[in-house]
Amino acid sequence: MKRLAALLSLLFCFGFAASAMAAINPPPLTGRVVDAAHVLPAEKAREIEAALAAHEAKTTEQVVVATVPSLDGNDIATYANETFRIWKLGQKDKNNGVLFLIAPNEHELRIEVGYGLEGTLTDALSSQIIRDIVTPRFKAGDLPGGIEDGTAAILKVLGGGSLPAPRQDQGDWKNALPFIVFFLIWMFVAGNARRRG
Secondary structure: OHHHHHHHHHHHHHHHHHHHHHOOOOOOOOOOEEEOOOOOOHHHHHHHHHHHHHHHHHHOOEEEEEEOOOOOOOOHHHHHHHHHHHHOOOOOOOOOEEEEEEEOOOOEEEEEEOHHHOOOOOHHHHHHHHHHHHHHHHHOOOHHHHHHHHHHHHHHHHOOOOOOOOOOOOHHHHHHHHHHHHHHHHHHHHHHHHHHO
16 A cells, blocks of 8 residues: 555655746747847847847857746756757757857746856856856846847857956955954964963
């Protein structure tokens, strides 16, 4: 009986996972820019489309920029991975596609990279593009500028260029500074107390 319950539970989990995956319904792949969330001015979308087309003509690497109004309750990684798969980005024999996905309503974004380009557009570089280039523009309320700059950075890396040095996060240092000062003062006072003793 316990085995039957465990089997039913396992089947339920698989069924739930399958139904959750089936719930991912990306917009149609209508071009190199799919602005389903309607955040890009038409002129900006055309400029990005032209840059992506020029890169694809030169390298065969297919880069698509997409905005979606909702992730359908999924996390950004799952949604991006499934969208990449459904859209079949890149050449099949080279797996050289890239998806720059933005979900503005959920404040999520991701760069999904095909296996053939993972050695060039690494996880570290993708994270740096999102953290240092795109996110500051988004926080300033400039979504089109962030998308444009992020796309340009992706194409730069794919073209063999390098990014600026990563910004140093001063948050941890600033948070730790009072404790460091307190520790130094304590060491000074303790040292004087020993000398007096």
